[in-house]
């Protein structure tokens with residue numbers, strides 16, 4: 001056998017093994033709803049975005065209904081800094097005054113949302129850019145007067161998303177909500193993703209971030225977490241900062257009927273596919289005890 005033929009045979013064997021491993025998952029996820037939160041830190045380069053978009057289109061092609069809810073904190077920070085507006089976070093949430101909320105909406109629903117929509121459409125998908133304001137999809141209460149225009153979703157109307165699924169479209173949602181009046185609320189991206197996943201009773205909520213998962217005190221990633229363990233790790237301060245809205249979201253989403261939540265590193269190429277279609281998965285999976 002020529003060296004080249006031997007290499008092809010080896011490659012084919014690896015491909016066959018991968019497909020073999022993926023097949024049971026392909027059946028399991030047929031028509032499943034998978035909500036993916038793409039954090040600002042996980043968005044990275046254009047190449048990374050293109051690879052993420054290809055994965056999302058592949059999910060759609062094999063019959064999954066993906067929903068993308070995105071963040072964009074670092075992009076908001078950039079513009080606020082250029083405008084000379086100071087910004088601070090309390091327990092992972094941005095204190096948002098009237099001026100800041102305008103910048104937040106512009107960056108998230110304009111710049112970041114359209115970048116993701118364009119990447120998915122370039123990869124051959126049919127992405128539709130939305131925010132929680134469209135069809136009153138996310139109606140909020142004010143989270144805490146000290147945080148200003150930060151919203152906590154109190155009502156999620158997912159009807160539009162079901163229509164989009166029927167037409168094999170991929171919703172891409174900016175975490176901006178409306179109030180009972182005509183207020184605009186800034187919603188933490190994780191919180192918005194959890195609220196949408198809960199309303200859809202999603203099969204999976206994937207929170208893509210810039211760490212490999214939830215780390216314990218020694219810095220090791222915990223691959224399987226119960227809700228009780230998450231509470232313990234929050235109480236003793238092991239879970240802190242930006243990880244708090246993620247784990248709070250996970251607990252809330254599980255309570256609303258989401259089957260499992262996974263926190264994983266969005267910077268790893270094909271992170272979403274590895275999580276969904278391999279037996280070892282990726283990141284930290286949180287399930288109800």
Ligand SMILES: Nc1ncnc2c1ncn2[C@@H]1O[C@H](COP(=O)(O)OP(=O)(O)O)[C@@H](O)[C@H]1O
Pocket residue numbers: 039040041042071073208209210211213214215216238239240241242243244
């Ligand atoms: N126990 C923990 N395990 C992993 N990350 C943690 C933990 N506690 C705090 N963090 C911090 O949470 C960050 C993720 O939150 P954040 O920066 O808001 O992400 P994103 O922008 O992706 O939403 C990590 O980069 C890490 O610094």
Ligand SMILES: CC(=O)N[C@@H](CCC(=O)OP(=O)(O)O)C(=O)O
Pocket residue numbers: 038039040041070071072073074076092093094104150151175186187188189190
């Ligand atoms: C209330 C609140 O904190 N909203 C976030 C919304 C964006 C976000 O969540 O972005 P990441 O996912 O990239 O962190 C903010 O203003 O930064």
